Amino acid sequence: MNIHSFSFFLFLKKKNKIMSKIDKREEIIKTAMELIAEQGFHGTPMALLSEKAGVGAGTIYRYFENKDVLIKELYNEIDKKFKAFLMENYPHERPVRECFFYIGKCIIEYFINKPLDFRYTEQFHNSPYGIEFRRNKLINLTGEDYFCRILFEKGREQQVIKTIPLVIFFDLAFAPIIWAVRDHILGFVTLDEDLKMQIVSSCWDSVKM
Amino acid sequence: MNIHSFSFFLFLKKKNKIMSKIDKREEIIKTAMELIAEQGFHGTPMALLSEKAGVGAGTIYRYFENKDVLIKELYNEIDKKFKAFLMENYPHERPVRECFFYIGKCIIEYFINKPLDFRYTEQFHNSPYGIEFRRNKLINLTGEDYFCRILFEKGREQQVIKTIPLVIFFDLAFAPIIWAVRDHILGFVTLDEDLKMQIVSSCWDSVKM
């Protein structure tokens, strides 16, 4: 088994339609994420998506009601995966500061290794979908957001975090991290281990009491 | 001159086409910004723009080569206005910390009062245009960015700012402010004077040595 035989397998996969049902859905999701991350929602016509994913145009609509639903579903997939990653080793019982650093490192680690997920997420957040989504999120915090709120409230109670609104806490804590990840992905800076730590640490400086 | 005669003037302006060349360009820019800020690039067809601006569809193309150019030009207009605002009373001779606070307050003040400019800017930054633009900016710092670099370098030299890359300095210093303004505009939080100060101050905490 070498690179050539693997290519030949891919050839079969595309041409001989040996993709299973799950394969198809996965292929669509993967291709859509790549295309949208790189070209944006409007730079990714369904026809291009179907072509690159190696499926018929109508096939996409078996898995996703329409383009909007596909876009939201894609975001949910990323969100779910990230939350799972975050919660896997979350140090629930450790001090607020340690939890804060854990979250910051997770965000950086996860998205630096999944640049497509990151760029997709950025596009999503900055779009009509994103605003609607954000509104719902603030009303009904779940997953990592729920952790963050707990963290925030615990920090407030213990007087280790400043007296600020939750929303502002999010902004101070995570905005620089997100921007730094973006700059890393776009090649404007390289985040080594020291720098990562420095960034998270600086964010902590901005919220700690 | 009363409200009625002014309305009549507007009527003439739209219906009798007595707009001068400069008027036309201004009208197009103003209308485009409003529409795009509210509906997005793709929710703003050129036909709608020309209608709302009170000019012919073809006329837009006399002032802007195509839609892309118009979009970039619009951004430059905002950028120019913001820079002018920022530089107007910039305390060049004062300490780094004071300059930093001045910039932070300026960003908040300016964009809270110009939510359309803010929303336009956000849309722009998060689009193919934005990335291209950002790349150019980092290579060739101008205006407020130039100030910021000077500030950063001065801060480094005086050992009042952490030893971090310039890009990361930007992220730590301004990302939370931008996000907070966004949350204010979207109604997720209300930035009063105390809170504004607290945010800028927290950003300073994150970059100061």
Add this chain to the structure above:
Amino acid sequence: MNIHSFSFFLFLKKKNKIMSKIDKREEIIKTAMELIAEQGFHGTPMALLSEKAGVGAGTIYRYFENKDVLIKELYNEIDKKFKAFLMENYPHERPVRECFFYIGKCIIEYFINKPLDFRYTEQFHNSPYGIEFRRNKLINLTGEDYFCRILFEKGREQQVIKTIPLVIFFDLAFAPIIWAVRDHILGFVTLDEDLKMQIVSSCWDSVKM
């Protein structure tokens, strides 16, 4: 055997696919008629039909070559049933007038009780299929049409029916009845026994010598 066990049978029929070959064909025909009568040919995708009929999409094509054939077949089914109804007690030996009244009453009775059949028929007649069909019918009169021709010729011979072409006889005799049934089904009028008689009688007035 009670209502519950019958429901259970239906459940089996749909879910466990114990429908026989004839059951399947019947189910497709019945469902297709309902759907098309209510939604029209173009409001009835094959996928919807297969779903509502409880069969696979491909299965329909084992019984009907394609959608066109299905549509024509459906019409033939209705036509056959109506002819059977008409011929069941047809008073062959009675006077022309009596036969005429019998046919008129039959049309009203049959279609008022089978509004789906009526609406299907109307849709069919008014479509490319309908014209083609009508052409064939006039060349080769069969069933009720054959009766009608016999009736017409007998009426002519006995000088109880006007000297008009057969086609015009059909128009005078049946058009008002069909239209009246349509108005009844659409709820624009209610045909009680008196009114039914009055309509048929009026049609007779228009063809009688």
Add this chain to the structure above:
Amino acid sequence: MNIHSFSFFLFLKKKNKIMSKIDKREEIIKTAMELIAEQGFHGTPMALLSEKAGVGAGTIYRYFENKDVLIKELYNEIDKKFKAFLMENYPHERPVRECFFYIGKCIIEYFINKPLDFRYTEQFHNSPYGIEFRRNKLINLTGEDYFCRILFEKGREQQVIKTIPLVIFFDLAFAPIIWAVRDHILGFVTLDEDLKMQIVSSCWDSVKM
């Protein structure tokens, strides 16, 4: 000026875009009516229509909001023209019987000379549009329908018309005429002057007291 130079003119008309605004709308209406009359609503894609009409695909949408609107507008055009024809010499002051004959003759005359209008009308009436339309018409009678109602009421009052609902009067009076026109247009019969008179006369027989 001969056939060739005329063809050349048509060539210019199509290729050099010398059609005026009104020409374009007319061309679209004319072409749409031809195509739909012959192929049906669903046999007439907008692309085919635009091609045959010699206009761009988008141009149709400058004149008609969408296909549905186009279809209804087309019907209204026919309806308007027919009403004008009918009302032109309508013998308002003459006896009911004479008015009845006038209307019958008008229907036959008009639609025999405009077979496309007739076939279009038939398609329209037998479609979701038609039913909606008919419902409105019965509620709010206008134009020829209004005349007919007046005629009906006058006839009732003078006891020259049977005691039947208005709707049934319409059915008896006009259904055979419409069907006969259809048969003429489809070539199943030829309506000469005698036959036309005989049909209208027979319809009168069916409604007269």
Add this chain to the structure above:
DNA sequence: GATGAATGAGCGTTCATTCAT
């Protein structure tokens, strides 16, 4: 210079039909 009617490529989506299972 200004206009806006006209354009047509391109979009998201549907659905009759096929064919591997």
Add this chain to the structure above:
DNA sequence: CATGAATGAACGCTCATTCAT
């Protein structure tokens, strides 16, 4: 035989751009 996932041509419609007036 029956299935239903997959297909892709075709649909109605949009909109950035052009160009005759």
